[in-house]
Amino acid sequence: MDWTALFLSLQLAGWTVVFLLPVSVLMGRLLAYRRFRGKGLVEALVMLPLVLPPTVFGFYLLVAFGRNSPLGDLWQTLFGHQLVFSFQGLVLASVIFNLPFAIQPAQRGFESIPVEVREAARCCGLSPMAALWRVDLPLAWPGVVTAMVLTFAHTLGEFGIVLMVGGSIPGETKTIAIAIYDRVQGFDDKGAATMSAVLVAISLFTIALTYWLSARVGRRLS
Amino acid sequence: MALEVMAQAQTPIALDISFRVDPGELLALVGHSGSGKTTLLRCIAGLSHPEAGRVVVGGTTWLDTTAGVNLPTHRRRVGVVFQNYALFPHMTAAQNVMVAMVSPDRAEAARLLDLVNLHSLSDRKPAQLSGGQQQRVAVARALARKPQALLLDEPFSAVDRPTRETLYAEIIALRASLAMPVILVTHDMNEAQLLADRMVVIEQGRVVRQGSTAQVMADPDALRAMGIREVAAMLPATIAEHGSDGLTRLDGPTGALYLAGVSGPVGAQVRVRIMAHEVILSRARPEGLSAQNIIAGVITRIVQGVGPGAMVHIDVAGHDLLARITRRAADQMHLAPGDAVHAIVKSMSVARDHVARAPTHRD
Known part of the structure; x- marks a missing residue:
């Protein structure tokens, strides 16, 4: 059992959730409430990581983060090391490829609030910020939590993009999914089996939690 | 504290309307669905947001498109x-009320819920309340x-008829304590006539007629927009006696009226809405008739419509009673202003919800 890899995966998933929580709430709410030009395009872009092969997506991220890219350049001058094959680069990639998981369920959560209830909040004198805290989030939070749970679980399991952008540096970018692959390559079936089982347990727990929460959403708004 | 409204728009619905509501006054915006009344309220x-418009209430400008x-x-x-x-849905009745306060005050919330007769249910969530109870929370x-300004958008349309009658009575009672202008949007002429002081009739985003409820209800143009069968007179009366047979005797300027299904304590002031098309006219006082109400009056004017009908205005002790009869009947009877007539109203022709408590604080 590669505890370093598991710990790294959990850290990666945790940071991804931290960065995506505000994005989930704000983008989910924006896409649920507003109609604007190009909304379809924005929604399609958000969903893109879901359908692109991880290698293709990872390749583009590698190019975008690389030493010759503006972003990679900027990172190098600011922090003195390159963005690709680093934990920070992995977090950034993870934030991007988790966008569909972080935004979609939250958007559905906000969409389930009836328009009149939102309008009533404004008629009660609640500013948009106050309405978010007192009406929108109390009604849509199961959607937001579902989004975060899915993001967490999906980050633990992501393989292709992590390999493309992070490589497999122990303690830096070698996540549990990659560690399992390594064990299989090294004919350590027992190690791979243990780690796989741990991953299955974590994923099963998170998915069960998601289902339980979405059932709650249904009940609250019925 | 008067509310002045002017709005012009092409979308989502064509609008070109202006009106004014005085403090304490209840104005009904009536019109068919799609006439623009709800858009105006919004x-x-x-x-x-109208393309051009002005909304000023009590000196505060909420909207002025020319001034930005x-x-x-x-x-x-x-x-x-x-x-x-x-x-x-996630808040109790009391919390729903408190969330709208600038500084949440439990005692004030309790007072408001008392005002709408809902105190004992203040800890219930909306899902545990009936439609009528939810409406009361919404008012509070x-x-x-x-x-x-208080804006009511078809507030009675989602409840059943008996509940609606109770809610009418409550709104009428509540009005004594309301000092702000109130606008009621409705497509129900009965509701408008029972509750409103003034009416604005809207058709395709334009004002067809505005004026006091009595004026509007007597105006054929306004009623063409709402449907001629909605024409009705409003007579004041006092509940005199509930008979053991289910009929209630009401006393008023018209003499005794016997109506069915009237509720309320003896001595209560009510307004009775008598539909013009339910009234039969007779020159002589008829004998041997099943109808229980025969009201004597004098014709003040006869308005000929474009169709086969005529609207006869009858003065009954200073109140206007309306009878919609055929032109043919008016001709046969040689009816003319100044003639004495008897208006015949069947007890059963006055619907339960056409009798409502009279507002107590005004006039």
Whole structure:
């Protein structure tokens, strides 16, 4: 059992959730409430990581983060090391490829609030910020939590993009999914089996939690 | 504290309307669905934005497109009761009321819930309340903001008829304590006539007629927009006696009226809405007739419509009673202004919800 890899995966998933929580709430709410030009395009872009092969997506991220890219350049001058094959680069990639998981369920959560209830909040004198805290989030939070749970679980399991952008540096970018692959390559079936089982347990727990929460959403708004 | 409204728009619905509501006055905006009345209400609340418009209440400008003023909804001190109440499902009745207060005050919330006869249910959530109870919470919530204007968007349309009658009585009683202008949007002429002081009739985004309820109800143009069968007179009366046979005797300027299904304590002042098309006219006082109500009066005018009908206005002790009869009948009877006639009203032709408590604080 590669505890370093598991710990790294959990850290990666945790940071991804931290960065995506505000994005989930704000983008989910924006896409649920507003109609604007190009909304379809924005929604399609958000969903893109879901359908692109991880290698293709990872390749583009590698190019975008690389030493010759503006972003990679900027990172190098600011922090003195390159963005690709680093934990920070992995977090950034993870934030991007988790966008569909972080935004979609939250958007559905906000969409389930009836328009009149939102309008009533404004008629009660609640500013948009106050309405978010007192009406929108109390009604849509199961959607937001579902989004975060899915993001967490999906980050633990992501393989292709992590390999493309992070490589497999122990303690830096070698996540549990990659560690399992390594064990299989090294004919350590027992190690791979243990780690796989741990991953299955974590994923099963998170998915069960998601289902339980979405059932709650249904009940609250019925 | 008067509310002045002017709105012009092409979308989402063509509008070109202006009117004014005085403090304490209840104005009914009536019209068919799609006439623009709800859109107009939304413009006042700031939920819709007219291309050109002005909304001023008590010296505060909420909207003035020429001056570039357009306060967002949460900065307008407005109370709105939505058609489906739109209560916050995760909050109790008391919390729903308190959320609309500038500084939440439990005692004030209790007072408001008392005002709408709902105190004992203040800890229930909306899902545990009936439609009528939810409507009461919505009214209390709208008042909690101490609004400069109270807007009611078809507030009675989602409840059944008996509940509606109770709610009418409550709104009428509540009005004694309301000092702000009140706008009621409705497509129900009975509701408008029973509750409103003044009416604005809207058709395709334009005002067809505005004036006092009595004026509008007597105007054929206004009623063409609403449907001629909605024409009715409103007579004041006092509940005199509930008979053991289910009929109630009401005393008024018209003499005794016997009506079915009237509720309320003896001595209560009510308004009775008598539909013009239900009234039969007779020159002589008829004998041997099943109808229980024969009201004597004098014809003041006869308005010929474009169709086969004529509207006969009859003065009954200073009140206008309306009878819609055929022109053919008017000719056969040689009816003319100044003639004495008897108006015949069947007890059963006055629907239960056409009798409502009279407002107590005005006139």
